Amino acid sequence: MNSKYFQNKLVTGSIPLLVASIIASVYWLLTPESGDALTDSSHLIRKLTAAYPYFRFYNLCGYLLLIFSMWMIWGTVTRHVVIRVPSTLYLSVFILLSVIFLPHMLQTGNILVCLLLGSFFFLFHTYQRIEPVSLTFQGFFLYGIASLFFPQLLWLLPLFIIMQAGLYNVTVRTLFAGIMGFILPYWFLLGYTSYIRDWSLFSVFFQEISDFRSIDYSCISISEWINLAAMLLMTLWCAFQYAGNNYQDKIRTRVFMFYIMTTEAIILLMLFLQPHLHALLLPLAITCSSIIIGQYFAVTRSKQSFISLIILLVMLVALFILNIWM
Numbered sequence: 001m002n003s004k005y006f007q008n009k010l011v012t013g014s015i016p017l018l019v020a021s022i023i024a025s026v027y028w029l030l031t032p033e034s035g036d037a038l039t040d041s042s043h044l045i046r047k048l049t050a051a052y053p054y055f056r057f058y059n060l061c062g063y064l065l066l067i068f069s070m071w072m073i074w075g076t077v078t079r080h081v082v083i084r085v086p087s088t089l090y091l092s093v094f095i096l097l098s099v100i101f102l103p104h105m106l107q108t109g110n111i112l113v114c115l116l117l118g119s120f121f122f123l124f125h126t127y128q129r130i131e132p133v134s135l136t137f138q139g140f141f142l143y144g145i146a147s148l149f150f151p152q153l154l155w156l157l158p159l160f161i162i163m164q165a166g167l168y169n170v171t172v173r174t175l176f177a178g179i180m181g182f183i184l185p186y187w188f189l190l191g192y193t194s195y196i197r198d199w200s201l202f203s204v205f206f207q208e209i210s211d212f213r214s215i216d217y218s219c220i221s222i223s224e225w226i227n228l229a230a231m232l233l234m235t236l237w238c239a240f241q242y243a244g245n246n247y248q249d250k251i252r253t254r255v256f257m258f259y260i261m262t263t264e265a266i267i268l269l270m271l272f273l274q275p276h277l278h279a280l281l282l283p284l285a286i287t288c289s290s291i292i293i294g295q296y297f298a299v300t301r302s303k304q305s306f307i308s309l310i311i312l313l314v315m316l317v318a319l320f321i322l323n324i325w326m
Contacts, residue, residue, distance in 0.1 A: 003303060003306040004301045004306070006306070007297070007301060007305065007306050007309055008301070010089065010297075010309060010313075011087050011088070011089045011294075011297050011298050011309075012085075012086050012087055012088060012089075012298075013088065014088060016088065016089070016092050017088040017091055017092050017095075020091075020092040020095045020096050021095060023096070023099075023320075024066075024095045024096060024098070024099040025063070027099050027104075028059075028062075028063050028066070028099055028104045029059070029060075029063060029104075031059060031104040058105045058106040059104055059105055059106075061106040062103075062104060062105045062106040062107060062110055063104070065106060065110040065111065065114065066095070066098055066099075066110065068114060069094075069098075069110065069113045069114055069117065069287070070091055070094060070095060072113075072114055072117040072118065072121070073090070073091065073094055073117055073287065073290070073291070074091060075117075075121065076117050076120050076121045076124070077090065077291060077294075079121065079124075080121075080124040080125075080127075080256060081250075081252070081253060082124075082253060082256045082257065082260070082291060082295070083253075083291075083294060083295050083298045083299070084248075084249055084250070084253055084298075084299060085298050085299060087294055087297075087298035089293070089294045089297055089298060090290045090291050090293065090294020090295070090298070091290075091294075093289075093290040093293050093294060093312075093316075094286065094287065094290035096316050096320070097231065097286045097289065097290060097316075098283070098286055100227065100316070100319050100320055100323050101224075101227050101231070101282055101286060101323075102282065102283055102286075103279075107279070107283070108149045108150060108279075108280055109279060109280050109281075109282060109283030109284070110283060111146075111149055112146050112149060112150055112280065112283060112284055113283045113284060113286075113287050115142045115143070115145055115146035115149075116142075116143075116146060116284055116287060117287065118142045119139045119140070119142040119143045119146070120139075120259075120260075121139075122135050122136075122138040122139035122142070123135070123136070123139035123164070123167060124167070124256055124259075126139070126164070126167050126168045127167050127168065127252060127255065127256075128167075128168060128252075129168055130168075130169075131168075131169075131171055131173050131174055132168060132174065133173055133174055133177040134177070136164070136174045136177045136178045136181065137177040137178065137180060137181035138181065139178075139181070140160075140177075140178040140179070140181035140182045141181035141182070141184055141185065143157075143160065143181075143182055144181060144182040144183065144184060144185040144186065145185045147182070147185075148185055148186075148189065148205070150277075150280050151205050151206075151208040151209045152208065152209065152211075152270075152274070152277060152280075154209055155209075155270075156266060156270070157182060159266055161175065161178055161179075163259060163262060163263075164178065166255055166258065166259060167255065167259070189201060189202070190202070212274070213274065213276055215272075215273065215274075215275065216275065216276070217275050219275055219276050219278070220275055220278055223322065223323060224278070226319070226322065227319060227323070228271075228278075228282070230315055230319055231285065231286065231289055232268070234289065234293055234312060234315065235264065235288075235289040235292055235293065237308065238292050238293045238295070238296035238297070238308075239261055239264075239292050239296075241296050241300065241304075241305070241308075242257070242292070242295055242296040242299070242300070245299070245300055246299075248299070249299070257291075257292070257295060260288050260291055260292065261288070261292060263284075263288055264285060264288035264289060264292065267281050267284050267285045267288065268281075268285055271285065293312070296308075297309055297312075
């Protein structure tokens with residue numbers, strides 16, 4: 001069989017996506033019950049699971065949130081033509097990496113993925129617009145909601161504001177709109193805490209912001225290191241290969257991909273500097289990685305890309321078996 005034809009079927013066909021979805025669904029929904037799976041890094045989710053410790057309910061919620069995340073990543077990529085040719089591989093990679101790497105539960109990371117993709121959706125709309133105040137506000141509003149679940153995202157706010165300069169000409173109005181959008185969720189939280197007269201939510205939030213720990217990788221298990229190394233290897237290879245072959249893409253597509261790659265680099269840097277946050281950062285890294293991997297294989301048709309695709313499939317199968325075994 002011709003290698004380009006086989007690669008085209010894997011990258012654009014619906015059957016690989018269907019197979020990945022079935023495997024992921026069976027593996028996710030048949031997860032054995034475990035009380036440890038109800039633990040979460042977010043204060044809000046911890047309080048929820050402590051009050052209502054029903055494993056199967058959170059297992060189903062996590063599965064539904066995975067489907068919603070898949071729909072959002074498809075909507076963002078399709079609406080903004082992030083990948084210039086029709087492709088389903090990025091969805092298959094996203095599903096498989098999520099099922100292999102993440103706990104099969106409702107986790108803060110699943111919520112963060114939806115909010116990040118929603119922020120991308122609005123911010124990509126600002127490309128080359130003159131003072132896109134409302135879109136900037138909406139994008140940073142979702143980023144602000146995400147920071148309520150993951151307060152350490154506040155550390156990255158200046159970097160994301162600077163990154164907007166690649167999408168449009170940042171002015172005082174758009175800068176103010178972004179900051180106000182980010183702050184608005186905190187006004188809602190302030191009103192809620194004032195109403196219930198319980199300021200513990202705010203105190204916990206500021207405690208987590210200031211919780212900058214020394215680097216200690218002992219919190220990451222060997223299997224998690226293997227997963228992370230494999231994902232990093234696949235992402236870096238596809239990113240470097242795409243960077244050398246993106247001349248056929250429109251400037252708009254290249255800007256969006258650079259934005260996603262920069263976001264991925266920031267997330268991975270934060271993961272290595274604060275490894276205790278890996279459970280929250282890994283889902284975000286998987287989201288960006290799946291788009292980068294899908295982009296490379298969708299737009300490149302060569303013997304090298306075909307061999308790389310086969311290696312990718314072998315690695316995914318090996319990781320799947322490894323995580324079941326361990």
